[in-house]
Amino acid sequence: MTDTASKSGKNALIWLIVSAVVIALDQWSKAWVLASLPEYTPVPVIDGFWNWYRSYNTGAAFSFLSDAGGWQKYFFMVLAVAISGLLARWLARTPRGDWKTALPYALVIGGAIGNVIDRLMHGHVVDFIQWYVGKYHWPSFNIADSAIVAGAIGIAAYGLFAGKPEGDRRPGTDKA
Structure with missing residues (x-):
């Protein structure tokens, strides 16, 4: 990433529209x-594989720290905002057309x-997609988790x- 994207005004911040759609x-x-x-209560969508299942998560992925006493809510909010800020800064330094970098960010x-909105509004994250096979259930998740x-x-x-940037793919530039 270079600062040329932010200096030229052609940075990838426009990709924040994707973030807004996800939100x-x-x-x-x-x-x-x-x-x-x-x-x-499971509500079958595809029998034997997929339920709607409304549940709540006060922790992170796989309910990590869900029973930690409440401090984790603030920790995960601060962590999410910090990571989002860092990624937004990187978007500002990414060329607009570099979708392979911009889209994942x-x-x-x-x-x-x-x-974060869920944690602020409800004190926990609302999960509702449950995949399973037989008696084995994947922890419930949501669209934000999927993104x-x-x-x-x-x-x-x-x-x-x-791989290497395009400029380094000229014959004779490989250093073996």
Whole structure:
């Protein structure tokens, strides 16, 4: 990442529109869940695989620290805002057309802020998507969680498989 994107005005901050869409879909879906689904009662979507299952998470992924006594709510909010701020700064330094970098950042920002809104409004995160096979259930999750995971996979995949920048792919530039 270079500062040329922010200096030229052609940075990737426009990708924050994706973050806003993730936040809107996440909050809309959670409002529907809170108005329509019973608590802790599976509602089959695809029998043998997928339920709507309204539950709450005061912790992080897989209910990590969910029974820590309440301080974790503030910790996860501060962490999410800090990570979102860092990613937004990186977006400002990313060229607008670099979607392989910008899209994953925007997804993580949208998901993180969606869950922060839940913690502020409800004191916990509303989860409602439950996948399972037989008696084995994946922990319930939501759209914000899905965006965070997709973004994190994108960041990792692009980081691992991006290779050299285009300018370094000229013959004779390889240093063996």
